[in-house]
Amino acid sequence: DQxxxxxxxxxxxxxxxxxxxxxxxxxxxxxxxxxxxKYPAEGPTFLISISSIKDKNEDGRFTVFxxxxxxxxxLHIVPSQPGDSAVYFCAASGETSGSRLTFGEGTQLTVNP
Amino acid sequence: xxxxxxxxxxxxxxxxxxxxxxxxxxLGHNAMYWYKQSAKKPLELMFVYNFKEQTENNSVPSRFSPxxxxxSHLFLHLHTLQPEDSALYLCASSQGHxxxxxxxxxxxxxTVL
Numbered sequence: 406d407q408x409x410x411x412x413x414x415x416x417x418x419x420x421x422x423x424x425x426x427x428x429x430x431x432x433x434x435x436x437x438x439x440x441x442x443k444y445p446a447e448g449p450t451f452l453i454s455i456s457s458i459k460d461k462n463e464d465g466r467f468t469v470f471x472x473x474x475x476x477x478x479x480l481h482i483v484p485s486q487p488g489d490s491a492v493y494f495c496a497a498s499g500e501t502s503g504s505r506l507t508f509g510e511g512t513q514l515t516v517n518p
Numbered sequence: 519x520x521x522x523x524x525x526x527x528x529x530x531x532x533x534x535x536x537x538x539x540x541x542x543x544x545l546g547h548n549a550m551y552w553y554k555q556s557a558k559k560p561l562e563l564m565f566v567y568n569f570k571e572q573t574e575n576n577s578v579p580s581r582f583s584p585x586x587x588x589x590s591h592l593f594l595h596l597h598t599l600q601p602e603d604s605a606l607y608l609c610a611s612s613q614g615h616x617x618x619x620x621x622x623x624x625x626x627x628x629t630v631l
Contacts, residue, residue, distance in 0.1 A: 409560070439619065448522070448608050448622030449561075494561070505574070506620060508561040 408432045409497050411509035419517055424482040426512050428495035431476065435497040439506070440469060440480045443492045452493075453480070485516045521545065522623035524609050530629045531599065539594040539626045541609030549615045550592040552584060553608040555625070561608065567592060568615040599630045 409430050418424045426440075436457040441449035455462040455469045455478070462469050468481045482489055492513050496506045522543045531537050543550060552564040566574035567586040581603075583595040592609055608625045612618040 407560070414558075441622075446527075446624065448524075448610075448624045451619050451621065454619065505563055505566070506561075510558065510560050 406431075407510075408435075409495060409507045409509040411493075411495060411512045413512050414510070415513040415515070417515045417517060418485050420487055421484045424480075424485045424489065424514055424516065426480040426482075426493050426495075426514065428478050428480075428509050429476060430478075430497050432497070432499065432507075433476065435499040435507075437498045438469070438471060438478050439496045439498075440467075441494045441496060441508075442489075443494065443511070449494055482514075485514075487516045487518050489516050490514055522609060522611055522621055524607075524623035524626050526626060527624060528627045528629075530631065531596070532631050533599060533601070535599075536595070536597040538596065539607055539609075539628075541592040541594075541623055543590055543592075543609075543611040543621075543623075545611055545613075545621060547611035547613050547621075548589050549612045549618070550586060550589070551610040551612075551620060552592065552594055553610065553622075555606040555608060557605075565594075566615075573615065596628075599628075601630050604628055604630045 439454040440452040442452050443449040453464050453467050471478045492511045494511045495509045525540045549568045553561045555561050563576050564578045565584045570586050585593040606625045609623040610620040612620045
């Protein structure tokens with residue numbers, strides 16, 4: 406049972422445009438959400454997180470939006486840069502999962518110059 | 519060295535071999551984790567250690583044997599693996615147990631022949 410799903414395996418955008426990566430979850434008890442970025446031959450690196458008490462968190466070019474009623478979160482990158490090309494994983498945790506992180510399958514973002 | 523390091527970065531082994539993966543974290547964290555990432559699948563949590571004590575074994579076959587001699591070092595001992603165990607094995611650490619942001623190492627790409 407996949408509790409965190411990233412339905413788009415890949416996304417391609419032009420440099421300077423907005424990248425929107427989406428993530429859906431099924432466990433309504435999740436209360437903390439994270440995005441990780443992974444370059445080839447490297448481990449995932451933490452990007453940004455959001456708690457369920459908020460619906461938006463912004464850090465520079467990266468903004469995460471949380472829609473609890475839809476059980477949906479998204480990561481917006483604007484403006485997108487070629488160096489943003491990587492695999493992006495969303496992850497969620499909550500008390501009922503023992504606070505363990507549950508990851509999505511990842512979305513490969515390619516930003517074209 | 520800073521962050522989370524893993525050795526070796528690549529490993530090829532036969533089904534009858536015994537090998538070990540090593541992880542070291544230089545972040546002063548108290549919790550360490552082993553994850554498995556197979557192609558096109560989400561990261562799967564394998565083991566969790568908190569202050570050197572194993573707190574989670576996510577139904578991992580006994581051919582994978584973790585060892586945590588101290589809060590900075592984590593090993594994964596491998597023996598009689600199967601070809602389907604070929605994957606990227608990632609180590610992570612966090613300050614607190616499970617709920618805190620996890621920081622990942624670069625991973626060991628394991629191929630079982």
